[in-house]
Amino acid sequence: MKKKVFSLFLAVLLVLGVLGACSKKSEDAATKEDVNSKEKVAVKAFGVKAPAATTDYDEMPFMKELQDNVNLDIKWTLANVSTYREQINLMFASNDMPDIFYSAWSLSGNDIVKYGSTGQLIPLEDLIEKHAPNIKALFEKRPELKKTITAPDGHIYALPQVDEALWSTSNDAFFINKKWLDKLGLPIPKTTEEFYKTLKAFKDQDLNGNGKKDEIPFSFMFNNHIRGPHSLAGSFGVVGRNIGVTDGKVYYAPAQPGYREFLKYMNQLYKEGLIDQEAFTHSVEVYDSKLKLKPETLGAFFSWSNWSTFGTLDSDYVAIPPLKGPKGDQLWNKNGGTFSFSGFSITSANKNPVRSIKWVDQMYDPEMSIQVSLGPYDVNLKKDGDKIQILDAPNGMGYEEFRHKSTPGSYGVYATLKDTYEKLNLSPGQQEKLEYAEMYKPFQPKEIYPNVLYSVEDADRLSILQTDIDNYMNQTVPKFIIEGKIDENWDDYVKQLEKMGLEELLQINQKYYDKFKE
Template identity: 75%
Template sequence: MQKRFIALTIVLLLLLGACSSKKEEAGAKEDVDSDEKVTLSAFGIKAPAATTDYDEMPFLKELADNVNVDIKWTTATTQTSTEQINLMFASDDLPDIFYSAWSLGGSDIVKYGSTGQLVALDDLIEEHAPNIKELFEKRPDLKKMITAPDGHIYALPQYDESKASKSNDAFFINKKWLDQLDLPIPTTTEEFHETLKAFKDNDMNENGKKDEIPFSFTFENQIRGPHSMSGAFGVVGRHIGVKDGNVYYAPAQPKYREYVKYMHDLYKDGLIDPEAFTHDVQVYDSKIKSSTPILGALFSWSNFSSFGKVDTDYVAIPPLKGPEGDQMWNANAGGLSMSGFSITSANKNPIRSIQWVDQMFDEETGIQVSLGPLGENIKKEDDGTITILEAPEGMSYEEFRHKTTPGSYGVYANLEETNDKVNKSPGQIEKEEYAEMYAPFQPEEIYPNVLYSVEDGDRLSILSTDIDNYMNETIPKFIINGDVDAQWDAYVKQLEKMGLAELLEIYQKYYDEFK
């Protein structure tokens, strides 16, 4: 009996020793003053236009050399990244760092932070990341956006703050056709209706065919959809909006019904493209760029994005004024990707890791992460401003930019004052002009970017998917068939049955906490 007791005691002591050794290993102090270069494994996603992997970019190697690290990259495409990331977390076979905007969803960040697979960055930022720390002191609102409900930061963002980022859509009308008919730019919903009738009744492109489409859009697309037009009837927000501190679902508001009735009047008169609710972005864009102009009015990001030039037959117009004098436009919370940089539980060198990414939150370095290195993609002028260099012949700007830097998938925080130092391209100038035109009509209250708890995030995903799918099926039917008054109450009741009240309750809770 005594021998068995002694043997059991020895086993327990060995187990305790092993656990103690593991804890010491996990908590071992990283020697950041060592001259020895450390190796980090990193998983990154490259932009669709990129022809270069991250391990082939001298700019990224220079940033790694600055903090004495060697980064072994696994570079994925946007098509394969989600499956790869899910597999890594499921198997717990993790890289030391994740690096790429748009790589993890908000619910993923919170979930894997709670399981310990993503490391809390708060203390690392406080002690070893002066640029990030300064950013958060300057912009506590940004820090609040990326802080998880448990009070920790598990991912650093990409944040691109500019005038253009505050407005997705722009409303265009064919100015050449207006001039042919000696018509002014419409300013009200009634005038717009009459203008579209004139486009329909005349051979505007002078080809002898009845191929004119007075008004087209892509209904479910945020940029190419007609969702800001509801502002003429006193309600904005394709989905979630805020008024007087109260969160609402725009497509369930009584004023939204008036917008739908107006859209039906346009459809009934043959003024809306019959394919506007079914065609995809590629088909829609091909209509915009048709060699023989066929569209009278449309929604898009900009002329430059549609045609590759600013000066075209189309001009962007202000929001229409509705029958009750309402004149509003949708607004964005800004260009933020919650995910960008995360340290995993596999990482034995978190200090070097945070020091590496902290460089990217320096203003000049952040510009280079976004636009490309100085001397290659951009040039610093004597007055301190930045000029974007032209792409070589035969290469698009996006290919040129993403050959040397992560670009649109990089990690940085370029604030408005930073972006103002960049000498804009014609397309950027065009878009900022539109943003300034729409700004006076945008609501002051906008639902912010926030992180939800795992439970609330999962619930919102289920509720919003069901509710939005039902809305996207039903509203087009109302516009086409015109029975909105008879069916509206049943539509709202179905939304309520699907959990609309619970959806709004969750959104309201986080909005109140954010304020």
């Protein structure tokens, strides 16, 4: 009887082995066919366009050439920054997905781990090992990068955007209308009190000379890291936007006592008519259009740079250092460089993963990375020996619009490292931004929360906690600024955050911060 069972067991193993071999042969054949076929294969891709983009990816010769190089025909669905999140959530929920997700900032770290665990995003490490020499070389050069993007289960489900430019440590810059200051005989404000008095002076004068009382002393776009006023909270001792770190301890910035004082200051500005009434509602497009109005209507605002906004340094606006607050605080938010976990992912719907990974691998070649980021040679860039020159935008066109006509740019997938920037003759705009980064550097915190990927369980829990807590904060904070009553309602606000699980959110983040520092 034992012999029969043993024989049956061997037979089963033999059959499974044969089936496995057949499967392997079939897989190898498919791979071989995919690699060697000269016929184009079609894949569906979902991407996100930068706010400044006026051209779709399928209209860019540079992107078409990358497709042709690997015989790929990409059918693009492109979303804007206002709608992409809902579209992505619906795709995963319905399991009606594209073959490729392409774009920095599109999938969150939680998305990557969660949908990798469900099998809707496939592991990339074997594809990289066999078919992506540029990505493999990047990981050999930056082993810490490979570690950072590897999920807790050991797989890589998404390839990142990496940009090691110095100026990317400071996204936001604080601008004031120097022409208006000069008209009023006022100096650049150095404190929050001086800034308040300056805004009052801006409000009471027809400084643009058009005979209308249309001056807006101060504008921003609240839910935006570049255009938002978040670094102004540093004048009250709080940086970190949402999650911050000080002395190794993780905290939630909008629940800190200093943030309360920041809100009281902002409410004072708002109730005296010194803040744009649309600061909490206008879109990127509307906000950016306000910056470009002639004659100027804005006294102060937050943005990336003069060059990115106006396409020139010949502007009436100058960037100013952090304001010193009532208690002498003078801090500014810091970013850990430009890094996005999401950039490129292959879904389970994709029948041509080899061709797909070969396509994106081109973008990690250093020569290609700089073009994905800043635009192709002989259009946006010019190669001069070992040096790379950035070409000026045509008259009447801002630099951001110029580069995003030809390349995915800020939403592209690439790895531009420091040694590439050493070859770059900085454009006036980059030199400008570099000067801002140097200006804000002394005021930035030594510790910031790092890029980490959470486990599926922690990612799921954080997704719920962050959604509830951040949504409540994003509803309540503007209400505080507009309506006031901050002292009366602050304790209830903090208690509600705690009821929503703020302590648990901090504990999870603390655990991963401690692990990162090990």
